[in-house]
Amino acid sequence: MQNERAMHGATGVKEPLSGGASFASPVSDVVAAESEATPFLPPGDSGSPADLETTARGSLGRGVWVIAAAVVVAAAVPALFFNGYHLFQLTMMVIYAIAILGLALLTGFNGQISLGHGAFYAIGAYTTAILMANWDVPYWATLPVAAVSCGIVGFLIGLPALRLGGLYLALTTFSLSVAIPQLLKYKLVSDWTGGVQGLVLDKPDAPFGLPMSGDQWLYLFTLGVGVVLFILAWNIVHGRVGRAMMAIRDHALAAEAMGINISMLKTRTFAVSAMFTGVAGALSAIAVQFVAPDSFGIFVSIFLFVGLVVGGVASIGGTILGALFVQFVPNLADSVSKAAPGAVYGALLIAVMFLMPEGAGGLILSLWRRVRR
Amino acid sequence: MEGVLHQVLSGIASGSIYASVALALVMIYQATHHVNFAQGEMATFSTYIALTLINFGIPYWIAFVLTVAVSFVIGMAIERVLMRPMMDAPVLSSVGVFVGLLLIVNACSGWFFDYTIKQFPTPFGNNPMWGGYISGHELGATGVTLVVLLAVYLFFRHTKLGLGMRAAAYNPVSARLVGINVGGMLALGWGLAAGIGAIAGMMIAPVVFLDPNMMGGILLYAFAGALLGGIDNPLGAVLGGFAVGVIENLGGAYIVGTELKLTLALVIIVAVVVVKPSGLLGRSVQSRV
Numbered sequence: 168m169q170n171e172r173a174m175h176g177a178t179g180v181k182e183p184l185s186g187g188a189s190f191a192s193p194v195s196d197v198v199a200a201e202s203e204a205t206p207f208l209p210p211g212d213s214g215s216p217a218d219l220e221t222t223a224r225g226s227l228g229r230g231v232w233v234i235a236a237a238v239v240v241a242a243a244v245p246a247l248f249f250n251g252y253h254l255f256q257l258t259m260m261v262i263y264a265i266a267i268l269g270l271a272l273l274t275g276f277n278g279q280i281s282l283g284h285g286a287f288y289a290i291g292a293y294t295t296a297i298l299m300a301n302w303d304v305p306y307w308a309t310l311p312v313a314a315v316s317c318g319i320v321g322f323l324i325g326l327p328a329l330r331l332g333g334l335y336l337a338l339t340t341f342s343l344s345v346a347i348p349q350l351l352k353y354k355l356v357s358d359w360t361g362g363v364q365g366l367v368l369d370k371p372d373a374p375f376g377l378p379m380s381g382d383q384w385l386y387l388f389t390l391g392v393g394v395v396l397f398i399l400a401w402n403i404v405h406g407r408v409g410r411a412m413m414a415i416r417d418h419a420l421a422a423e424a425m426g427i428n429i430s431m432l433k434t435r436t437f438a439v440s441a442m443f444t445g446v447a448g449a450l451s452a453i454a455v456q457f458v459a460p461d462s463f464g465i466f467v468s469i470f471l472f473v474g475l476v477v478g479g480v481a482s483i484g485g486t487i488l489g490a491l492f493v494q495f496v497p498n499l500a501d502s503v504s505k506a507a508p509g510a511v512y513g514a515l516l517i518a519v520m521f522l523m524p525e526g527a528g529g530l531i532l533s534l535w536r537r538v539r540r
Numbered sequence: 541m542e543g544v545l546h547q548v549l550s551g552i553a554s555g556s557i558y559a560s561v562a563l564a565l566v567m568i569y570q571a572t573h574h575v576n577f578a579q580g581e582m583a584t585f586s587t588y589i590a591l592t593l594i595n596f597g598i599p600y601w602i603a604f605v606l607t608v609a610v611s612f613v614i615g616m617a618i619e620r621v622l623m624r625p626m627m628d629a630p631v632l633s634s635v636g637v638f639v640g641l642l643l644i645v646n647a648c649s650g651w652f653f654d655y656t657i658k659q660f661p662t663p664f665g666n667n668p669m670w671g672g673y674i675s676g677h678e679l680g681a682t683g684v685t686l687v688v689l690l691a692v693y694l695f696f697r698h699t700k701l702g703l704g705m706r707a708a709a710y711n712p713v714s715a716r717l718v719g720i721n722v723g724g725m726l727a728l729g730w731g732l733a734a735g736i737g738a739i740a741g742m743m744i745a746p747v748v749f750l751d752p753n754m755m756g757g758i759l760l761y762a763f764a765g766a767l768l769g770g771i772d773n774p775l776g777a778v779l780g781g782f783a784v785g786v787i788e789n790l791g792g793a794y795i796v797g798t799e800l801k802l803t804l805a806l807v808i809i810v811a812v813v814v815v816k817p818s819g820l821l822g823r824s825v826q827s828r829v
Contacts, residue, residue: 280635282577327814333631334575335813338763341577345760346806353799465756469639476636506651513643520636521625 230535231484238487239394243387254382255454256494261386261393262450264490267474268400268483269443274472275480276404277436278416280333283340285467286347287317287441291448293351296458297359300366306453307371310392313449314442321441325434344468351460365459368452389450396443401483403439412436413481444471473512477519478528485528492527546674547789553678554747554761555785556685560740561755561762562769562777563692564733569771571709571729572623577638579737579762580755581645582618586611586738587745587754588653591660600663604742608735615734616727623730624723649752660745681743688739689778692732696774705729757802761788764808770819780819784808 245257270284294313298304304312324343328336351360360366370381371388379387403409414422415429423429452458470493478489492515497508523530561579568576576582586607593603622641626634664680696702707715708725716722741755748754761784769780784805792801812819 274632278632280632282635282639327810330817331813334573334635335817337631337635338575338767339809339813342760342763342806342809345756346802349800349802469643472636472639473643480632505655506647509643509647510651513640513645513647516640516643517622517637520629520633520640524633 230539235397235484239390242390245386250380250382254386256498258382258386258389258454259451260490260494261389262447262454263471263474263493264487265393265396265450266444266447266471267478267486267489267493268397269440269445269447270471270475271478271480271483271486272400272403272412272443273436273440274475275482276409276416277412277433277440278333279328279433279437280337281340281440281468282337282472283343283347283468284440284444284471285344285463285465285469286340287321287444288448288451288467288471289347289351289463290320291317291445292452292458292463293360293448294445295449295452296366296368299368299453300361301359305371307388309453310446310449313445317445317448318438318442321445322434322438324441325437328437329430329433341465341468344465348460348464351463360460361458363460365457365462368456368458370456371453385454389454392446392450396446397483400443404483408432470512473516475526476516477526479526479530479532482526482528482532484531485526488527488531543793544790547793548786549674550678551786551789552782553674553682553785554744554789555765555782556682556689557740557744557758557781558761558765558785559778559781560685560688560736560743561758562765562781563689563774564736564740565762565766566771566774566777567729567733567736569766570774571705571726572627574623574626574634574638575763575771576733577635577759578641578645579733580759581642581649581752582611582615582734583737583741584750584752584755585645585649586614586734587660587741587750588649590738590742591658591745591750592653594661600661604739607742608738611734611738612731616731618734619727619730623726646752653752655752658750660742660750662746677746681747684739684743688736692736692774701728757805760802760805760809761785764805764812767809767812767819770821773819773821776819776821779821 242257242261245254266284266288269287270281273279273281273284291313294316295306295309298309298312299306324340328339331339350356352363371385372381374384404412411422411427411432414425414427415432419429474489474493475486476489477492478487479485496511496515519526525533561583564579564583565576568574568579589610590603590607593606594600598606618641622637626637629637662677662680665676696706704715704720705725705728707718708720708722709729712722715725740758744758745754748758762781765781765784766777767780768783769776769778771777787808788801788804791804792798796804
């Protein structure tokens with residue numbers, strides 16, 4: 168790693184990635200270098216270049232967009248029929264999907280293993296809770312603040328993470344998530360965070376006099392935020408920046424030789440990933456209407472990790488499957504015994520590692536490819 | 541001044557526990573380059589076994605030996621079944637398997653022995669000793685862990701089996717060429733690590749009380765100790781463990797307050813990893829690119 172960085176300092180020139188056929192003009196290269204500012208591609212656009220690999224991905228891409236649209240429409244339907252607790256569970260599922268998506272960007276697509284994303288989830292939740300409880304900020308306005316504060320924290324944590332190889336990063340983030348409840352309880356911040364008691368929030372009502380309950384509105388609101396974030400993630404991953412992220416994951420030295428600024432991209436990926444998970448945390452604070460330090464222990468991070476692995480680490484659709492798993496398996500297993508969810512999580516995690524390392528998302532994708540052939 | 545002495549002594553007492561767990565971590569890291577995230581949960585599970593045996597009416601020290609033996613077998617079994625196929629797997633897979641193991645063992649502790657907080661007996665009594673600087677249990681536990689650490693040292697330095705284990709960890713290919721059963725040595729290392737963890741669990745349980753998440757914080761201190769001393773150096777890990785114990789107690793008493801003790805461990809970890817990733821006594825790894 169040392170040498171790679173030294174070499175990078177000497178190169179410094181930014182070259183477009185080969186195979187970046189979707190970006191014709193040099194201008195868009197400059198724009199794309201600004202990480203989050205990835206230009207939004209219309210879905211059909213990636214199919215146009217004659218490049219064989221790109222067209223294959225394009226046709227797959229169109230199918231995925233159709234499925235995605237169907238999923239969104241299907242996902243909006245329950246808001247009409249369900250209410251109360253079931254709808255709350257669905258809301259939490261969408262929230263988990265967003266959080267896992269953030270982790271997927273970092274771990275799956277950029278190869279930086281984090282066992283500490285519960286920390287960003289907690290920071291997002293607390294940002295929203297503090298703003299809502301202490302300053303009466305409307306719930307929707309807290310989301311950007313949560314995103315920005317998590318992005319900043321993520322960027323700062325991403326800096327030392329640059330020096331850590333896979334295992335050390337896992338270890339450090341693991342310790343971060345073990346320590347986070349203690350930090351939240353600390354007496355210097357407890358005036359804001361409410362200390363051990365936590366903060367209680369009000370449930371938002373449907374705006375504009377819409378004829379729906381608070382639960383229904385909250386579900387649709389969460390779903391809307393989720394759709395925007397999933398489209399954003401899809402575009403990041405399938406654009407130039409995404410290819411650079413994956414190049415770093417697969418072969419850092421080769422990526423560096425192609426002119427990718429590794430340290431910049433890694434820290435920014437960390438920031439974006441923290442932002443996604445932080446927004447999920449913020450939404451969870453609104454949905455649960457309560458935050459307390461002990462609900463953000465190590466197990467939040469571990470559940471996000473389990474959801475990521477079960478869904479498939481480098482699969483955007485897989486994060487939804489992972490969220491389904493994380494949200495509903497404990498409910499089913501809880502009826503057996505209090506210990507059962509942990510046991511099921513653990514057993515499945517190991518089983519996935521042994522049997523289908525690409526997770527459920529990877530499995531479905533490979534079946535899909537086989538069907539289309 | 542007396543306060544400082546008191547803090548240092550109880551820092552050494554808790555440091556001896558961290559040193560044992562750190563040693564268990566390093567033994568596995570040295571041989572396989574995996575960090576056993578489940579080490580703490582395994583130790584907790586062993587402690588529950590000990591409590592069950594004691595509740596059956598078995599005398600403490602016989603239960604102690606039996607627990608270590610059972611943990612040894614469990615450790616070897618885990619290596620054989622779960623870790624062997626993960627030998628050359630990518631880091632993410634091994635982290636995944638270890639996290640899975642952590643969840644399973646934690647759930648098993650809660651499932652078999654329920655989640656209520658339990659008292660664990662100590663054979664040393666709790667009377668203050670040496671003019672109140674240290675309790676009988678702290679002194680006894682420090683003594684036991686020191687004996688264990690010494691025994692492990694003698695085992696690795698002065699027995700043929702210990703030499704074989706060091707060889708297998710240092711250079712598996714050459715070790716295999718000279719006829720050492722490398723796979724067997726790895727399993728043995730896991731067994732030893734589990735046994736050492738079990739002793740650490742039994743020694744800390746009377747202090748922090750026994751519940752399924754007992755070792756969570758202790759594992760963090762052990763990580764910090766192992767990293768501070770150098771994660772590939774057993775002696776360094778032991779010294780690191782003691783150092784973290786003392787730093788934790790002094791820092792908790794005079795600098796940050798007891799609420800932020802765990803954060804202190806986090807700060808140590810981040811500082812070591814950023815400033816000197818190889819630790820104080822570890823070898824720095826150079827890789828050809």
